[in-house]
Amino acid sequence: MALSDLEAVARNEEGIAAALGVLKQRFGERLQSGASVREQHAHTTTYIPGQPPDAVLFPDTQEEVQEAVRVCAEHRVPIVPYGTGTSLEGHVNAPGGGLSIDTTRMNRVLAVHAEDLDCTVEPGVTRDDLNHHLRDTGLFFPIDPGANASLGGMAATRASGTNAVRYGTMRENVLSLTAVMADGRAVTTARRARKSSAGYDLTRLMVGSEGTLGIITAMTLRLYGIPQAIAGGVCPFPSVEAACQAVIMTIQMGIPVARIEFINALGMRSINAYSKLDYPEGPCLFLEFHGTDAGVQEQSQMFGEIAAEFDGGPFRWTSVAEERTKLWKARHDAYWAGLAMRPGAKALSTDVCVPISRLAECIVETEADIAELGMPAPIVGHVGDGNFHVLVLMDMEDADEVARAEAFVARLNMRAIAMDGTCTGEHGIGQGKMRFLGSEIGPGVDVMRAIKRALDPHNIMNPGKMLVTPGG
Amino acid sequence: MALSDLEAVARNEEGIAAALGVLKQRFGERLQSGASVREQHAHTTTYIPGQPPDAVLFPDTQEEVQEAVRVCAEHRVPIVPYGTGTSLEGHVNAPGGGLSIDTTRMNRVLAVHAEDLDCTVEPGVTRDDLNHHLRDTGLFFPIDPGANASLGGMAATRASGTNAVRYGTMRENVLSLTAVMADGRAVTTARRARKSSAGYDLTRLMVGSEGTLGIITAMTLRLYGIPQAIAGGVCPFPSVEAACQAVIMTIQMGIPVARIEFINALGMRSINAYSKLDYPEGPCLFLEFHGTDAGVQEQSQMFGEIAAEFDGGPFRWTSVAEERTKLWKARHDAYWAGLAMRPGAKALSTDVCVPISRLAECIVETEADIAELGMPAPIVGHVGDGNFHVLVLMDMEDADEVARAEAFVARLNMRAIAMDGTCTGEHGIGQGKMRFLGSEIGPGVDVMRAIKRALDPHNIMNPGKMLVTPGG
Numbered sequence: 001m002a003l004s005d006l007e008a009v010a011r012n013e014e015g016i017a018a019a020l021g022v023l024k025q026r027f028g029e030r031l032q033s034g035a036s037v038r039e040q041h042a043h044t045t046t047y048i049p050g051q052p053p054d055a056v057l058f059p060d061t062q063e064e065v066q067e068a069v070r071v072c073a074e075h076r077v078p079i080v081p082y083g084t085g086t087s088l089e090g091h092v093n094a095p096g097g098g099l100s101i102d103t104t105r106m107n108r109v110l111a112v113h114a115e116d117l118d119c120t121v122e123p124g125v126t127r128d129d130l131n132h133h134l135r136d137t138g139l140f141f142p143i144d145p146g147a148n149a150s151l152g153g154m155a156a157t158r159a160s161g162t163n164a165v166r167y168g169t170m171r172e173n174v175l176s177l178t179a180v181m182a183d184g185r186a187v188t189t190a191r192r193a194r195k196s197s198a199g200y201d202l203t204r205l206m207v208g209s210e211g212t213l214g215i216i217t218a219m220t221l222r223l224y225g226i227p228q229a230i231a232g233g234v235c236p237f238p239s240v241e242a243a244c245q246a247v248i249m250t251i252q253m254g255i256p257v258a259r260i261e262f263i264n265a266l267g268m269r270s271i272n273a274y275s276k277l278d279y280p281e282g283p284c285l286f287l288e289f290h291g292t293d294a295g296v297q298e299q300s301q302m303f304g305e306i307a308a309e310f311d312g313g314p315f316r317w318t319s320v321a322e323e324r325t326k327l328w329k330a331r332h333d334a335y336w337a338g339l340a341m342r343p344g345a346k347a348l349s350t351d352v353c354v355p356i357s358r359l360a361e362c363i364v365e366t367e368a369d370i371a372e373l374g375m376p377a378p379i380v381g382h383v384g385d386g387n388f389h390v391l392v393l394m395d396m397e398d399a400d401e402v403a404r405a406e407a408f409v410a411r412l413n414m415r416a417i418a419m420d421g422t423c424t425g426e427h428g429i430g431q432g433k434m435r436f437l438g439s440e441i442g443p444g445v446d447v448m449r450a451i452k453r454a455l456d457p458h459n460i461m462n463p464g465k466m467l468v469t470p471g472g
Numbered sequence: 473m474a475l476s477d478l479e480a481v482a483r484n485e486e487g488i489a490a491a492l493g494v495l496k497q498r499f500g501e502r503l504q505s506g507a508s509v510r511e512q513h514a515h516t517t518t519y520i521p522g523q524p525p526d527a528v529l530f531p532d533t534q535e536e537v538q539e540a541v542r543v544c545a546e547h548r549v550p551i552v553p554y555g556t557g558t559s560l561e562g563h564v565n566a567p568g569g570g571l572s573i574d575t576t577r578m579n580r581v582l583a584v585h586a587e588d589l590d591c592t593v594e595p596g597v598t599r600d601d602l603n604h605h606l607r608d609t610g611l612f613f614p615i616d617p618g619a620n621a622s623l624g625g626m627a628a629t630r631a632s633g634t635n636a637v638r639y640g641t642m643r644e645n646v647l648s649l650t651a652v653m654a655d656g657r658a659v660t661t662a663r664r665a666r667k668s669s670a671g672y673d674l675t676r677l678m679v680g681s682e683g684t685l686g687i688i689t690a691m692t693l694r695l696y697g698i699p700q701a702i703a704g705g706v707c708p709f710p711s712v713e714a715a716c717q718a719v720i721m722t723i724q725m726g727i728p729v730a731r732i733e734f735i736n737a738l739g740m741r742s743i744n745a746y747s748k749l750d751y752p753e754g755p756c757l758f759l760e761f762h763g764t765d766a767g768v769q770e771q772s773q774m775f776g777e778i779a780a781e782f783d784g785g786p787f788r789w790t791s792v793a794e795e796r797t798k799l800w801k802a803r804h805d806a807y808w809a810g811l812a813m814r815p816g817a818k819a820l821s822t823d824v825c826v827p828i829s830r831l832a833e834c835i836v837e838t839e840a841d842i843a844e845l846g847m848p849a850p851i852v853g854h855v856g857d858g859n860f861h862v863l864v865l866m867d868m869e870d871a872d873e874v875a876r877a878e879a880f881v882a883r884l885n886m887r888a889i890a891m892d893g894t895c896t897g898e899h900g901i902g903q904g905k906m907r908f909l910g911s912e913i914g915p916g917v918d919v920m921r922a923i924k925r926a927l928d929p930h931n932i933m934n935p936g937k938m939l940v941t942p943g944g
Contacts, residue, residue: 113827113829114724115720115724115827115828115829116827116828116829116858117723117724118827138724157669158668158669158673159669160667164667168644169667171667171673171676172640172644181919185915185918186915187914187915187916187918187919188913188914188916189913189916190894190913190916191889191892191893191894191912192827192892192893193825193826193827193857193858193859193888193892193893193894193897194825194827194828194857194858194859195632195636195641195643195825195857195859195894195897195898196630196825196894196896196897197629197630197631197680197894197896197897197898197899197900197901198894198895198896198900198901198905198908198909198912198913199680199901199909199913199916199917199920199938199939200677200680200681200685200920200923201630201643201673201676201677201679201680202913202916202919202920204643204673204676204677205672205673205676205677205923207673208669208671208672208673209672213672224726225724225725225726227726228726248587251589252586252587252589252610252697253697254696254697254699254700254762254763256728290726291726292770292774294766294770295767295770298764298766298767302764353665353666353667353668354665355585355587355588355590355664355665355666356587356588356666357585357587357588385665385666385667386588386665386666387665387666387667416665417663420663420664420665421663421664421665422662422663422665422667422668422669422670423670424668424669424670425665425667425668425669426667426669427669428669428670429669429670429671433670436670437670437671440663440670441660441661441662441670441671441674442659442660443657443658443659444659444660444661444662444671444674445671446657446659447653447659447674447927448671448672448674450926450927451672451677451923451926451927453926454922454923454925454926455919455922455923466671467671
């Protein structure tokens with residue numbers, strides 16, 4: 001994606017200068033405008049070119065975020081929330097410059113309510129930090145997008161990952177949140193009850209809003225008891241179709257699978273090479289079951305029978321922690337294993353999600369498309385949800401390759417949409433997928449624009465993301 | 473609640489006359505304005521006085537809904553969506569008159585995608601209709617608010633019920649919906665993928681919006697495989713606290729209980745009397761487990777051990793269908809059993825929801841409050857979610873009783889809010905709870921108002937509900 005393809009946001013030089021002056025006086029060394037810190041805050045795990053902010057603020061409290069937002073609002077200066085910079089669609093870029101608000105220092109776990117299975121955290125707490133904090137409680141937070149992302153960023157992009165099939169996504173697991181809105185007001189979206197019918201669902205409106213409506217300063221998250229037993233294993237299949245049919249039957253039979261991950265033949269080859277393993281090099285499912293000892297044994301056996309029905313298997317499973325860890329490390333290293341297939345290449349990581357009845361068709365068509373592409377592009381997927389990723393390994397110096405990779409992603413997005421799916425199951429729209437939102441949602445985009453205008457009339461919250469010309 | 477307490481909505485006589493004239497010409501006999509049909513469409517299962525619309529339209533299609541909304545929009549005439557009239561907080565009243573749009577004739581199941589575990593339905597399909605339609609597929613739709621409500625109404629009020637603890641509420645189970653917005657545009661909120669990160673979560677914005685943003689004309693709902701085995705039983709406890717502690721431990725241990733319902737001593741007495749049963753007449757939990765044969769046996773045993781730990785039990789459970797049916801019929805008849813305690817009385821059915829760590833305290837304080845009230849008021853609850861109902865049986869002819877019952881409900885709402893809970897877990901705000909939304913959400917109400925103004929600038933969609941002076 002070239003800079004010229006991104007949604008332009010006019011720079012308000014005068015406003016930026018004035019706001020940064022005020023903020024510098026107020027925050028001193030916690031406002032940074034050196035080139036390296038600015039560039040670092042434009043950097044995401046993406047091939048989209050960086051657009052650095054003019055300065056980066058490191059607030060300690062919600063009140064400081066409110067102060068900063070009020071200053072930016074007064075001077076009409078863009079605000080770009082920043083967590084760990086692991087988003088994939090250019091979410092932290094600053095196309096019109098302005099202020100990056102880095103939540104790293106807001107990293108306190110404010111409360112753990114073990115009896116209620118919830119906790120309240122600041123946005124800079126990462127998912128590993130949280131699970132480390134919870135280690136003596138018997139509880140855990142399940143959402144696992146791969147990267148050790150900040151929980152604020154995960155909420156803002158509606159992240160999910162390998163175990164969403166069992167535990168849901170950030171949509172289901174944020175009970176309530178507090179956000180500083182475009183005018184500096186702090187709004188708490190709900191109380192701590194498990195469910196509520198009181199008014200519009202502001203929690204879900206903010207989850208997935210990608211910083212375009214406000215900046216999240218606290219969240220109450222659902223927690224789960226660590227299961228008594230965990231079992232898992234890898235199961236090879238003769239074809240993509242067979243693997244997908246096994247997934248469908250597993251879900252349909254109500255087996256409460258905790259993870260059911262697909263890796264295609266190329267992906268398996270890359271994993272074997274990278275992690276020095278000897279898994280079968282055809283389409284495979286990686287599985288995990290949570291429950292009681294008897295429960296995970298029953299689930300594993302039932303899945304083995306389903307796999308056999310579709311000529312898959314043998315399904316070798318284990319509840320030994322070490323072996324499971326090895327298995328999931330291999331799965332989580334798929335990104336690095338892919339990169340290792342083409343040293344020096346940059347990865348374009350994209351994701352789509354379709355109804356699972358269309359999943360096999362979508363993956364097979366995409367594999368055929370990849371065969372024509374001339375670049376390695378392994379496929380991995382959270383297939384219990386119909387969600388899969390393609391990692392296109394391209395030479396960024398070769399403009400033709402980049403253009404072909406982008407055209408491939410465009411075809412993939414439109415293929416998923418044509419199959420009644422979405423152009424992004426978990427990465428978000430950011431800058432990378434703005435062109436596809438209209439194809440997917442149609443007139444719903446006008447409703448989104450009306451909401452954006454109502455809540456951020458001057459378009460200062462993460463402008464140039466998600467919605468093309470939100471003021472229009 | 474007196475008519476004078478309800479949010480006033482000015483009548484636009486001229487507009488109403490003009491719009492009804494146009495609609496009569498267009499829809500003929502499908503536009504009804506006789507007194508009985510009008511009164512019937514103000515009637516809900518509530519003590520709130522009826523405010524009939526000026527006419528009722530029975531559209532057959534989304535396009536007809538769009539036509540009607542455009543006519544009403546042009547003449548600034550209120551529109552009140554109507555499903556089965558089983559809502560509890562005055563949602564279908566027409567305080568400013570106008571048009572009730574009755575979705576009864578829009579009762580088609582448009583598609584069942586068995587492989588994807590979803591279906592697409594029109595809003596007038598009731599939950600029983602849907603499950604009847606699904607009877608040969610091995611699938612079911614779990615959400616069960618008691619009444620055989622329309623699915624459109626259930627989505628609009630974010631309904632839930634006895635098995636939300638396992639399957640979630642309408643919030644989790646509407647994948648996508650189509651709504652006719654205030655200007656007559658039809659908007660589909662999402663595609664059929666299980667999850668999506670594409671833009672604002674319009675689905676969740678519309679679910680629970682109580683007809684104040686648009687009228688739902690189609691929905692795609694999640695379905696589930698009918699479990700291989702179902703077991704259930706009733707378990708007595710020595711106290712409310714003991715029952716609640718058992719609930720907390722059950723949830724914390726990750727037992728995937730499908731239903732865990734509380735009934736207090738008075739409620740148990742009313743059920744025994746009404747259904748000629750001989751359950752213990754102290755606090756009880758009604759439970760149901762879904763899974764494999766081995767799974768439900770294991771779950772039942774684990775629960776029995778937990779109950780014993782809190783001096784509850786004996787827990788007698790069965791997987792025999794007939795006995796389970798009897799048990800759940802008794803639970804579902806709790807409303808009628810309550811009414812039978814005081815012949816001639818009207819029931820004020822209210823609900824709140826708190827974090828489960830506060831549940832025992834909230835119920836015990838509420839029982840003490842009821843003891844002072846001088847009216848019978850049994851308590852039943854979906855306690856796995858921290859949600860409970862009080863059924864106040866009052867003599868509507870006695871203004872003092874009505875006033876005391878209302879004051880009791882106000883105290884209950886504020887008690888739940890003070891315990892970090894909500895003034896309604898599943899009934900919605902409607903007219904009955906508008907006064908409490910601000911206490912619960914604070915400045916978030918201004919955000920709700922801004923959204924309402926942006927999407928319904930002339931306040932024609934179900935005015936006088938949820939938000940006090942949305943235009944202000």
